[in-house]
Amino acid sequence: MKLEIDNVELNYSGKKILSGIYLKAEKGKITGLLGSNGCGKSSLLKIIFGSLKPKNKLLKINNKPCLKPLYVSKNVKYLPQHPLFPKNLYLKEAFHLFDADWEAFISHFPNLKKHFHEQFGKLSGGERRLTEIFLVLNSSSEIILLDEPFTHLSPLYIESISEILQKARQKKAIIITDHMYRHVLDIADEIYLIKDRHSYQITQPSDLENYNYLRQGTLQSF
């Protein structure tokens, strides 16, 4: 399965946000999307998902143009920057909705066992995010869009989620954007940078310094 989005043109109130954007994501790979605040990463994920209609775009699945919003196909799951589920939804209902395995979840995160019969509102911000990411990655959908999944997560949870991502990648095309670029560099097979409205494929980490996404010398320090 291959997803490509090309020729994305997005304006807000006459201001050009994205122009000539191209991005490819494939089953078996994690595609990282980097860029500074406000460059249009979330907008691009919404455009791929189909909830934001740009001035222009060409979305192709397996080389065939996809004219309907992707979410109609149910083969996509999108984790937005804000919480995915309402606070009053019970975890057991969410696991049922996503047909996800609670036992597998608590084998990774035993601390959350007690929350099965509780609502999402009872979880901390990080626990809520963790549960949402797990559900999205364990759904049957082949296309996964993750907007800042690592935000609110402590280091050990980031490690666990990175492992779950690596496993999920075998059956899915995953696009991930996050400001924790080191984690993105660690797990991604392909990286794109959005800068000055355009997309650039990053072939080596030092490109991130050359495009001024990072200060020169940043990468030497880790």
Ligand SMILES: Nc1ncnc2c1ncn2[C@@H]1O[C@H](COP(=O)(O)OP(=O)(O)OP(=O)(O)O)[C@@H](O)[C@H]1O
């Ligand atoms: N509904 C909207 N109306 C007008 N402008 C918007 C709207 N949504 C986003 N923008 C603008 O579009 C630009 C891109 O926003 P977007 O949220 O896609 O950026 P981002 O790269 O995800 O940012 P961040 O990393 O800070 O989350 C920003 O300048 C933002 O102010």
